[in-house]
Amino acid sequence: MSKMSADTEGIAAYGATAGVMAGEMAGVAAGAAAAAPALLGPIMGLIGGDFVAAYSAAHAGHVASIAQLSAVLSSMGGAAAGAATVLTETDLTNAAALRGAELDG
Numbered sequence: 001m002s003k004m005s006a007d008t009e010g011i012a013a014y015g016a017t018a019g020v021m022a023g024e025m026a027g028v029a030a031g032a033a034a035a036a037p038a039l040l041g042p043i044m045g046l047i048g049g050d051f052v053a054a055y056s057a058a059h060a061g062h063v064a065s066i067a068q069l070s071a072v073l074s075s076m077g078g079a080a081a082g083a084a085t086v087l088t089e090t091d092l093t094n095a096a097a098l099r100g101a102e103l104d105g
Contacts (some may be wrong), residue, residue, distance in 0.1 A: 008084045008091075015080030018073045025070035033063045 037056040044052050 006087050008088045011080050011087070012084035015077045015082075015084060018077030018080060022070045022073035022077060025066055025073060029063055029066040029070060032059075032066055035059075 037052055037059045040048070040052050040055065
């Protein structure tokens, strides 16, 4: 039989931290989206139209990547919290079964 050890409090803390980071990244994505490249149009004038178009595409990709990172962090946080719960419940269930066997024997 192989041995397993897990710090469920640490796993749960990681899950909570990832959840906080997901929220922060969502805020960053909203801030980045608000800094729209269209604001550069009047400054760049007619000559900068191609630049603004290219920058707009890059900016959209950047905002999408930040939003995706937020979603990944949220998913990781949920998975870590779920794993910590399952590990704790499994440990408690197995310990109760062992205690019951000791009392019976």
